[in-house]
Structures are given as C-alpha cells and as structure tokens.
Amino acid sequence: MPSLEVISFDLSKQLSLNFYQNDVLEVAKQLLGKALIKREKGQILAAKIVEVEAYRGKSDQAAHSYRGKTKRNEVMFKSGGFLYVYFIYGIHYCANVVTGKENDGDAILLRAAEPLLGVDIMRRNRYGATEGTAKQIDNLTNGPAKLAKAFKLNGEYNGVNLASGDIFFIEFEEIEKNDICTSKRIGISKSKDLPWRFFIKNNRFLSK
C-alpha cells in the first residue's frame, strides 16, 4: 500500500461512459483498484475501491430492479455510467454504479474503499465537525453506507452522470487477477447464493 504522501493523481484518467457499458460482472471486477473521486467545495475526496457487489435486473431477485421499473429504481434502468443512490433502513444511503445497456437494470454496489485523499473531510462527513481526528481511518469507508456517508452521497446524487460532473472514477491501481476474490453477497435474503461479491484479497478496508 503506497503511503498517502507519495500518491499522485491523474484526474485526466477519468473513466468514460463506455467503461461502464459492459457486463455488470466484468465491470464489477474492473472497478476494484479504481479510485472514486469527488470534488467537494474545491477539495478532492479520493478512495480506492476494494469491495463491490453486482446486482442484475433480470434473473437476480435481490436486485431492486428485478420487478421492473419504479420511481425508486428508475436510475438502474439507464445505460451504464450513472450513480444509483438508495435510502435503506430509514437511516442509510448506499451508492451504486449503473452498468450495461439501457433497460438492463444492472448496477454495482460500492461496499468498501480505502481512503486516499480528503480524509479529514470524510471524518467530518461521517462524525460531524466536533469529533475531529479521533476516529480511526479504518472505519471511515469500510461498508456501503459508511462509504456513502463519508463521500456525502445522499439522495441528491441519485442519477448523476459519472463522466460529466464532480463525481467520477479514475484509473489508479492495477489489481492482480490472483488478488481478486469472489464470494456470496452480504446481507440479502433472496438470491443469496450468487457469487457476485468481489473484493481485494487481504485488504484492510473490507467491510465487516
């Protein structure tokens, strides 16, 4: 893991829409090692994606899109390259990347990431201005709702274009094929046996 001081970012390596417009399982694996970037009030937030889950509109009963388009899930039916943010358990937001073609209903849940830049802002977003630096960096973005909160990805960001705004992904780190692990998805009750969770082996920032 590179130290924070020597990381250099090439924001011109922003991924374009065609990156997202492929099969959801392919894009999910390719998203590992990419950096999620958000410009927030002139500052840069960045985190390396270390864990994701794929959801597929057709054939996956756990997908919000499985029963067809509704007001809530309509963004999932766009073509790849949009952000789908949903509200869950009355408290939390979770952020997804829409993939594939229009009306596929496929998306990738961002489950965990490794903070790279803007850690103090992430802390503030997660814990409020008063809690400062006491909280450990490990707990900032190691879960889907934690990541969404650290990046302040709430309902206002549902439907934003990942190739033409202040939120996008860039090339960051190539992940060895042997370091990409697969498992069943977490926390669902339907289609629970599909092996559509992907994560970087032994990474310290995986969800708990």
Add this chain to the structure above:
DNA sequence: CCACGGATTGGCT
C-alpha cells in the same frame, strides 16, 4: 389502506 421488511450500522449485554 396498512403492514412488512430491507444491498446497514453502532451501541449495549
């Protein structure tokens, strides 16, 4: 119309 439960988290026993 109403009841149910969810792609989670954090605090308490």
Add this chain to the structure above:
DNA sequence: GCCAATCCGTGGA
C-alpha cells in the same frame, strides 16, 4: 452476539 434506529417502497387485502 443481539437489537434498535427510523423511513418508505412494495405488495397483499
């Protein structure tokens, strides 16, 4: 390990 928090989309009556 267990469970409350707290909203709202969805599905059955």
